[in-house]
Amino acid sequence: MRTVFKSTPSPTRMTPPASPLHLTFSESLMEENIEAAELIITKWDSLSHDSSSCNTASLFSNSREEAKQYLSSTKGLQKAMQYLVSHQASSEKLVRAQTLMATAMKRLEKEFYQILKSNRFYLDPESFSSHSSSRPSASRSSFSDLEEYVSENESGDETDSVPEPQRVSIAAMEDLRAIAEVMIKAGYAKECIRVYKITRKSFVDEALYSLGVESNLNLPKMDWEVLEAKIKNWLHAVKTAVKTLFSGERILSGQVFSIAPAMGESCFMEISKEGALALFEFPENVAKCKETPEKMFRFLDLYEAVSNHWPEIDSMFCFESTSNVRSTAMNCLIKLGDAVRKMLTSFETAIQKDTSKSTVPGGGIHPLTRYVMNYLTFLADYSEVLSEIVADWPLPIPSPLPEPFFGSPDNEESISSPVSVRLAWLILLMLCKLDGKAAMYKDVSLSYLFLANNLQYVVGKVRQSNLNILLGDEWVTKHELKVKQYAWNYVRMGWSKVLASLPENPTADIPVDEVKEHFRRFNSAFEEAYTKQASWVVPDPGLRDEIKISLARRIVPIYKEFYETYGGMHLRKEMWVESLVRYTPDDLGNYWSDLLNVSGSSGSVMSSSSHGGRSR
Incomplete structure (x- = not known):
């Protein structure tokens, strides 16, 4: 009736008189519409007052065909009322039609609530956010949508048909849209929106609570272990909330109130705003906690989560009425970024100090x-x-x-x-x-x-x-070269005395006394270097092998030539050769094999044999 009276012609407006034939036909059609509406509206009104069926009677779950007829009759009743307001404003028929319309709207409001309540888990935001592209268009007639959608997606194989949960969710959404359309056109938008907001907000709040989203937490005073656990939970919650919950709710609101997009936006705002603010106030409050380098990575996790979801946040909460949701999310990024910069500065200072x-x-x-x-x-x-x-x-x-x-x-x-x-x-x-x-x-x-x-x-x-x-x-190549330079400096300086103990020309003709002196000096230098370095380590196996190879290439060839020239021929028959020539060239490799190992034990230097190498 609200819409009907709003559309009443102005008294100053001149309406041309209709012909008697037209009035007769219109009156007849109007009468038929009222009678058809009265028949079905009265039937379901009586069921509502029947104590034996009032708790189970549901128009839309009882018969979809009859539900379609109910909505069609209500639309016809509205047309009849519009005619009566224009031509017979004082007619008793208008009073009768008004009463029927009020009864019908009460029934539809109840049906709207029952569909929302009974299908709250089928009207799953995840279903709408995942299948939004395959949902029936909002421009189709409400009751043919489901059948058309199923027929388009079914194949001959029964296993390829539309899943039952999806069928139910689509049917429920289409029923809601059909009811909303009739109630809005009849001037009962306020009642329809009130029921929708209360029911869906309850669902969203419950979903956020189950995800662990809390508000009014004193985060700065929490122990870090407790807060870190809440951060981990929030990182999971924000993904579900943004990608599924809020996205699905916006789609559902838009579909149900497709006839009035502004109403859909208003519903989505009222349903999601409070929960969204609680969601994004969490990282904003975390950013107020004391910054230490150890907390850096959790702060970055929070920043990354908000940043990655910003396109969806900016798109979903683009209305002026939800601007504070966007600003809260943006403040998260600003404050978390400030905190990260402070922690990087603290980390740099810690290194310097x-x-x-x-x-x-x-x-x-x-x-x-x-x-x-x-x-x-x-x-x-x-x-x-x-x-x-x-x-x-x-x-x-x-x-x-x-x-x-x-x-x-x-x-x-x-x-x-x-x-x-x-x-x-x-x-x-x-x-x-x-x-x-x-x-x-x-x-x-x-x-x-x-x-x-x-x-x-x-x-x-x-x-x-x-x-x-x-x-x-x-960068890597330059620093690898510097590693080699450091390693070479170690080899050169750590084994310089060993190398200096050998003659410059190991194959030259050298007096026996000088040969003996070279062997004595080599033994002393080698044992001193080896003993001193027995506890030194090179954790990286590749670098360790390079150092050992460098040592071998630098010392072994010279010692081998000297050994083969004097150790085997000239001094073999001397009684003191065993104590003078202590190491064969192979012995050097055996000793170095255990040198610089992280967990290896170098043992002690042998001094009793020139043939058997190191004892094992």
């Missing part, structure tokens, strides 16, 4: 190297997110950056992206610290071994992670 004075036994991997590189390896997995966060955040260091660590500015492969520069800078800070720690070793050769080990660890971590992509091949 590292004052540990202890040396690593055997020149192995320093804890600072392990911590920094493991941290940066994880950071590299967030390169896309970090690129957004540090894009407009320049490094507070002189430019250009040091070429030995960052590559030539003229080279196309030189580091240029903000993320790459910042990560390379952090590695450079750590390497500078390692240079200082290397100086703490009293033995210079051990200092170089320490630098070789730690830089090799850095290069290995870069090669095995996304750091390789960010820093580039040129």
Whole structure:
């Protein structure tokens, strides 16, 4: 009736008189519409008051054909009322029609609620968000949609037919749309929308609660372990909420109220706004927690989740009435980005302020190297997110950056992206610290071994992670060459006395006394170097093999020539040869095989045999 009275012609408007024939035909049609509507409306109204059936009687679940007839009759009744308002405004028939319409609207409101309630799990947002492209068009007639849709998708094989849950959800949605259309046209939009909002909001709130979405949490005062568990849960919840829950609800609201899109938007806003705000206030509040480098990765997880879902958030909550949802989500990104930048600064400061004075036994991997590189390896997995966060955040260091660590500015492969520069800078800070720690070793050769080990660890971590992509091949190649330089310095300085103990020309004619002296000096230098380095380590097997090969190539050929020239021929018959010529060339390889092993035991140097090598 609300729509009917709104459409009543203005008194000042002149309506041409209708012909008697037209009035007779229209009156007859109007009478038929009222009688047809009265028959079916009265029938279902009586069932509503029947105590034996009032709890089970449902027009749409009882007979779809009769439900279709009910809606059609209601539309006919509305046309009759419009005619009566225009031509017989004081007629008793209009009062009769008004009463029938009120009864019909009450019935449809009840049916609308029952369909929403009984099909709340079939009206699954996941179903609508997943199958939105295959749903019947909103422009089709409501009751032919399902049959047409099924016939289009069914094949001869029964297993290829539309799944039952999908059939039910489509049918329920179409029924809701048909009822909404009739109620809105009859002026009962308010009642229809009220029922829809209450029912669907209850579903959304319950779904968010089951996902663990909570509001009004005092996150900054939570223990980190508790908060981290909530963050992990939220990361799962936001994906389901955005991709499925809110997306499905928007589709459902749009389909049910396709006749009035503004009403659909209003319904979606009322249903989802409160839950969406609670969802996105969580990461915003997490960003208020104290920033420490250890929390970095959870903050990045939150930033990445919001950033990845931003297109859907911006699209779904594009209405002016939901602008605060968009602004809350955007504030998440801003505050989380600020927190990440502070944590990166704290991490950089921690490297610069590292004052540990202890040396690593055997020149192995320093804890600072392990911590920094493991941290940066994880950071590299967030390169896309970090690129957004540090894009407009320049490094507070002189430019250009040091070429030995960052590559030539003229080279196309030189580091240029903000993320790459910042990560390379952090590695450079750590390497500078390692240079200082290397100086703490009293033995210079051990200092170089320490630098070789730690830089090799850095290069290995870069090669095995996304750091390789960010820093580039040129960076890796330059640092690999530096590892080789450190290793060569260790070999040269750690075994220089051994090499110096041998004659420059091992095959030259040398007096016996000088030969004896060379063997004595070699034995002493070799045993001293080996004993001193017995506890030194090279964790990387590849680098360890390279060092041993370098040692063998540098010393063994010269010693072998000297041994074969003097150890086997000239001194063989001497009684003291066993104690003078202690090592064969093969013995050297046997000793070096256990040298620099992380868990191997080097044992002690033998001094009793020149033939059998090392005892096992």
